[in-house]
Amino acid sequence: MTDPIHHLTEDLLQSYATGTLPEAVNLIVASHVSLCDTCRAAVESYEALGGAVLDTQEVEALSDDALDRAMAAIRCVAPETRPIQLPDPDPVVPAPLRNYIGSLDKVRWRPLGLGVKQAILDTTSEATARLLFIPAGVAVPDHSHKGLELTLVLQGAFSDEDGRFERGDIEVADDSVEHMPVADISEDCICLAVTDAPLRFNGFLPRMLQPIFRI
Amino acid sequence: MPKALRTSFMYSLLTTDAQRDPPPLAPTRRDRPSRTSATKERPKPVTSRPSTPRESEAATWAALLIRIRDDRDEAAFATLFRHFAPRLKGFLMRSGADATEAEECAQEVMTTLWVKAAQFDPARASAATWLFTIARNKRIDRIRRQRRPEPEDLPWGPEPDPDQASLLGLQQETEQLAAAMNALPEKQRDLIQKAYFGDMTHSEIADATGLPLGTIKSRLRLALDRLRHAMTTRDQS
Numbered sequence: 001m002t003d004p005i006h007h008l009t010e011d012l013l014q015s016y017a018t019g020t021l022p023e024a025v026n027l028i029v030a031s032h033v034s035l036c037d038t039c040r041a042a043v044e045s046y047e048a049l050g051g052a053v054l055d056t057q058e059v060e061a062l063s064d065d066a067l068d069r070a071m072a073a074i075r076c077v078a079p080e081t082r083p084i085q086l087p088d089p090d091p092v093v094p095a096p097l098r099n100y101i102g103s104l105d106k107v108r109w110r111p112l113g114l115g116v117k118q119a120i121l122d123t124t125s126e127a128t129a130r131l132l133f134i135p136a137g138v139a140v141p142d143h144s145h146k147g148l149e150l151t152l153v154l155q156g157a158f159s160d161e162d163g164r165f166e167r168g169d170i171e172v173a174d175d176s177v178e179h180m181p182v183a184d185i186s187e188d189c190i191c192l193a194v195t196d197a198p199l200r201f202n203g204f205l206p207r208m209l210q211p212i213f214r215i
Numbered sequence: 216m217p218k219a220l221r222t223s224f225m226y227s228l229l230t231t232d233a234q235r236d237p238p239p240l241a242p243t244r245r246d247r248p249s250r251t252s253a254t255k256e257r258p259k260p261v262t263s264r265p266s267t268p269r270e271s272e273a274a275t276w277a278a279l280l281i282r283i284r285d286d287r288d289e290a291a292f293a294t295l296f297r298h299f300a301p302r303l304k305g306f307l308m309r310s311g312a313d314a315t316e317a318e319e320c321a322q323e324v325m326t327t328l329w330v331k332a333a334q335f336d337p338a339r340a341s342a343a344t345w346l347f348t349i350a351r352n353k354r355i356d357r358i359r360r361q362r363r364p365e366p367e368d369l370p371w372g373p374e375p376d377p378d379q380a381s382l383l384g385l386q387q388e389t390e391q392l393a394a395a396m397n398a399l400p401e402k403q404r405d406l407i408q409k410a411y412f413g414d415m416t417h418s419e420i421a422d423a424t425g426l427p428l429g430t431i432k433s434r435l436r437l438a439l440d441r442l443r444h445a446m447t448t449r450d451q452s
Contacts, residue, residue, distance in 0.1 A: 014410070018351070018410050018411050018413065019351040019352070019354060019355050019363070019413060020410075020413050022361075023361040023362055023363075023364070026362075026363055026364050027364040029364075030364040030365055030366045031364070033366040034366045034367035037436065037439040037440070037443070038436065040366060040435075040439060041432050041433075041435040041436040041439055042432055043366075044339060044340070044344075044431075044432075044435045045428050045431045045432040045435055046428075047340070047344050047347060047348055048340070048341065048344045048388075048389050048392055048428075048431050048435075049392060049396070049407070049411070049426070049428065050344065050347035050348070050351065050411050051340070051341050051342075051343035051344030051345070051346070051347045051389055051393075052343065052389065052392045052393035052396050053306070053347070053396070053407065053408050053411040054299075054302055054303070054306050054343050054346060054347045054350070054411075055302065055341075055343040055393050056393050056396065056397055057302040057303075057305040057306045057309075058305050059301035059302055059304075059305055060301055060304040060305040060308055060314070060317065060318075061301060062300055062301055062304060062318060062321070063318060066296075066300060066318065066322070067293060067296055067297065067300075069322060070292075070293075070296050070300070070322055070325050070326070071289065071292075071293065073322065073326045074289070074292060074326060074329040077326060077329065077330050078330075079283075079287055079329060079330055079331075079332055079333065080330055080331055080333050080334075081333055082284075082333040086368055086369075089367060094366075094367050095366070095367035095368070096364035096365060096366065096367065097364075099362075099364065100364075123361075123362075124359075124360075124361045
């Protein structure tokens with residue numbers, strides 16, 4: 001596996017390890033980490049620090065029968081066996097995302113115009129996760145946003161002011177970025193995108209349509 | 216978690232790749248006990264430690280977990296329970312649970328350890344690290360009431376077992392990490408712990424200098440490379 005070029009920020013990796021992110025952000029972090037061993041190693045090293053925090057924790061006395069209860073509990077459950085072989089990974093949809101959409105052909109897309117489509121995923125409302133489909137060669141309207149926008153490429157590639165993003169690459173954009181991603185001409189582009197505030201389109205018509213399409 | 220923190224946390228996440236791997240700084244004078252005080256009075260760690268040699272402790276816990284994994288050894292479970300369950304309870308109480316909830320949750324974490332022992336990989340985690348991830352996920356489940364997407368599973372290392380040196384290496388480095396954390400000035404250590412209790416979302420951890428996180432990251436990266444390599448050779452055969 002060749003690692004992607006565009007990675008998660010250190011803050012996102014830490015917050016994923018400590019467990020303080022909203023569900024939609026966890027989803028995109030877990031999806032990128034599935035495709036990027038550099039970030040996976042980083043997450044696991046922050047988890048190691050979590051292990052150190054646990055190990056040096058001041059102990060709290062348990063109730064007298066705690067161990068007996070635990071022994072009774074484990075005798076009622078069967079340990080899982082070691083999986084011999086994992087199923088082949090899907091070429092487009094990483095496992096964490098698969099738990100939300102099943103497979104790509106089951107996605108219920110809603111058109112946004114110019115062939116661009118989206119599907120909003122079912123997560124808690126602190127942040128929104130959507131799948132975006134951008135036909136080859138098409139540009140998504142110029143937009144900026146109030147909060148954070150994370151975009152992970154799953155198929156194809158796109159380019160914007162920040163560079164070129166291929167499968168596995170994640171773009172971390174803040175409200176200072178006004179960008180117009182353009183999909184590569186060779187292949188339709190599918191992305192997972194997460195935002196914590198509505199996007200702001202800079203043209204009049206897209207702005208009118210925004211409440212209707214929830215983008 | 217206070218609402219204001221939750222709504223503003225995204226802004227705090229916007230750091231650049233340039234902040235990746237900050238160079239480790241030499242410990243300041245204040246961080247180090249002076250030669251004279253070190254001989255008379257060592258600074259005490261937060262908890263009293265058992266008197267067993269530090270180097271072997273993590274490896275011992277990992278070995279017990281492997282006995283559960285391979286032989287469903289109940290005595291090994293009881294030993295792990297006695298050590299970790301009271302720490303889990305403390306960890307969960309400091310993460311916002313009351314004593315009853317924390318104890319119940321600690322029980323659930325230990326039962327999960329028994330059920331999922333097959334997933335424990337000593338080349339990638341110590342027993343404490345693995346338990347931390349289970350406890351963290353339970354906390355998200357209970358307090359935040361949301362799903363926790365996890366990365367795609369990776370296959371197991373080349374059979375029969377990856378080389379012992381690298382297993383021991385990771386266990387030792389995790390212990391060194393704990394020791395380094397205990398050696399931090401109290402204020403800094405508190406901030407790191409709070410981040411893991413779910414209280415904070417900022418970059419306290421990256422700011423904590425002198426923690427050997429880079430060493431562990433490199434070792435984990437090697438372990439992942441070995442897994443990927445094993446996967447490719449298996450696919451080709």
